[in-house]
Amino acid sequence: LAKTTQPISMDSYEGQEVNITCSHNNIATNDYITWYQQFPSQGPRFIIQGYKTKVTNEVASLFIPADRKSSTLSLPRVSLSDTAVYYCLVGPSGGYQKVTFGTGTKLQVIP
Amino acid sequence: GAVVSQHPSWVICKSGTSVKIECRSLDFQATTMFWYRQFPKQSLMLMATSNEGSKATYEQGVEKDKFLINHASLTLSTLTVTSAHPEDSSFYICSARADYSNQPQHFGDGTRLSIL
16 A cells, blocks of 8 residues: 655645645555545545546646656635645555555644 | 445443444445544544455454444445443544445545443
8 A cells, every 4th residue: 555645734824725745655556646635523525536647626636747656735725614634545446445544634724 | 426424423322332333325336335443633544344245354453343344235334333442432434435446435424432
């Protein structure tokens, strides 16, 4: 299983763009990169998933360089409600194969 | 789409009681579901992988006789904490992943278990 490394915490002011980087040096060929958001006392919520280059949806963008050894989750114009823990997971997508959670990044949005 | 329902959301019970937690994938089939445990201010820890029609695969250090997992159908897995004690108090979260490829895990909202 690929090990991931993220910053433990980040602070950002409301309205700013936030970029959270995840390092995954031993990513395998068939691994996908998936980001989740978790609020206290709730299960993680899927944000975005990608394999290479750039993926964008209505809430975030995911940038993956050509070597795939890192990835960056970009949250545009954060609000107070984006204060949460963000997890980067790396592993095979679909089916029975498990992935493990790293420490996550605690994002604190400041008014 | 991709909704995972987990019940109950909160349980308080006496020491020695067995507690069952249900995890359902509401709009997709999941041959495999996962059970996690999370302590305050910590990350999720994988406990076991639940496989429909076969025995669960437990992570190292997780007691299979304490945490019984049954995956009776393609949309339902249950976790039973047997003879629960205060040290079993935690936040338990399930996830499910659709059987076809390139699909991420989707998580339930968790069950807060408090053993008195």
